[in-house]
Amino acid sequence: MHIDPVNILKDHDLKHTKQRVRVLEEIALDTVAISQPELEKKLGKEIDRVTLYRILNTYEDKGILHRIMDMNGTANYAICSSSCTEHHHHDEHVHFNCSNCQKIYCLDVKIPSIKMPPGFTASSINTTAYGICEKCSAGMKAD
Ligand SMILES: [Zn+2]
Ligand SMILES: [Zn+2]
Ligand SMILES: [Zn+2]
Secondary structure (H helix, E strand, O other): OOOOOHHHHHHOOOOOHHHHHHHHHHHHHHHHHEEEHHHHHHOOOOOOOOHHHHHHHHHHHHHOOEEEEEEOOEEEEEEEOOOOOOOEEOOEEEEEEHHHHHHHEEEEEEEEOOOOOOOOOHHHHHHEEOOHHHHHHHHHHOO
């Protein structure tokens, strides 16, 4: 998937600032999600923590990024599919958290629709699978 940060900002009516572009660039580099501490480490020299936090919140709000909590309770971020809009995320796919490399993958696997009891309205459903990812399994076999 090719990601053009400047276009994404334009599509979501966000003013493009150097810092906003940098955050998106960094997240778009890899197909796996990136954790907030990792982002802080990579962008720490250019963007302070508070600004980074604010940018991530804006992106989540606007339907640009979705947040996935890993097994340690750390927030990870991945680029949304184009069907996400402001306040309406449609990232109903399964996430995979590898217990070996700790990476979080957005899998192209749809979460089956789950029927809620009367009176309960779910705004989002998170499904995270834990185990060993493709890359780690391959590495283990090679040894
Ligand atoms: Zn989304
Ligand atoms: Zn792995
Ligand atoms: Zn995802």
